[in-house]
Amino acid sequence: MKKVMVYLKSINRAKKFVDTISKFDCDFRLVANKLEIDPKSIMAVLSLDISKEIELDIFAEGDQLEEILAVIRDYQVDEPESDPS
16 A cells, blocks of 8 residues: 545546546545545545645555556645755
8 A cells, every 4th residue: 555645625626636546446545634535436535625635545556556656646745855864
């Protein structure tokens, strides 16, 4: 499982996000404030506060995981660079 933070920000972006990940034959989970929902359901996604960052759990491996990460890149929150000291 891979965890990433996503920021959907608007209803239109949320709809595109749901359409994008619904094409994949694997499981996903959005986690926000102890709620776990299926991000392939637009109604479930819109029940969350999409104006904040949300954790996305991706249950995929290998090439499929890499393909998913590539197509959701626009939704991902950049991780802060680590301090080398």
